[in-house]
Amino acid sequence: MSDLTQNQLTEAALRALHLMDLTSLNDSDTDDLIRSFVASASTPVGTPAALCVYPRFLATAKAALATHGLSLPVAVVTNFPAGAPDPALAVAETAAAVAAGADEVDVVFPYQALKAGDANVGHQLVAQCRAVMGDKVLKVIIESGELQDPALIRQASDIAIEAGAHFIKTSTGKVPVNATLDAAEIMLQAIRDSGKPVGFKAAGGVRSAADAAAYLALADRIMGLGWVSPHTFRFGASSLLASLLTTLGHQPIGAKSSGY
Helix, strand or coil, rough: CCCHHHHHHHHHHHHHCCCEEEEECCCCCHHHHHHHHHCCCCCCCCCCCCCECCCHHHHHHHHHHCCCCCCCCCCECCCCCCCCCCHHHHHHHHHHHHHCCCEEEEECHHHHHHCCCHHHHHHHHHHHHCCCCCCCEEEEEEHHHHHHCCCHHHHHHHHHHHHCCCCCCCCCCCCCCCCCHHHHHHHHHHHHHHHHCCEEEEEECCCCCHHHHHHHHHHHHHHCCCCCCCCCEEEECCHHHHHHHHHCCCCCCCCCCCCC
């Protein structure tokens, strides 16, 4: 995307900022760090779409949002990051998160089971998690970089969509290969072909306005202009915010970087 003009980069950066699930999923996270992380969501050009934290920091994030006068959804992760083939465990974690006040849940699909030939457990896990979501948003992480095979990426996407996912998401951000444009294309095509109102989330490795612009252009091409919104498209990222603010001519405040 090096041939983008500055105006195009600026436009993509502003668009992407409002589509971000600003994420902190570090082993070193503490309540104080999460409070600083939440503060970074208030920028001179607006806020991201949502925040994403570990379940144990949900209450801290919610309280910090209130302190700063911000009203943003908070997502937590479940069955994370391993994607255990245990629907009961995933459902228990997901139900507990919803009961504790999570607005969105990002659950890891049992991708290793799918690689081993078991497609049924993935459908069960997603369907059962969806059943306990109420009116909250369920995002299903298929871990496309570990599935690798385009046919498996498509199969996991189709299963998650059929089982009731509100979004399908590329990655946990905890494996060597996370979001890629190739995987995103397969996943967006699965959404398009399903005819269902399912969203897409690219997570892990999206670190610059140019990176974001490439994913946005892909979604515009496959899904049509006007499809992308916070209700249909998210970036899961931490270090991306600082890059977007720099592109937009603002000094990042309190933004921190992790592998996500």
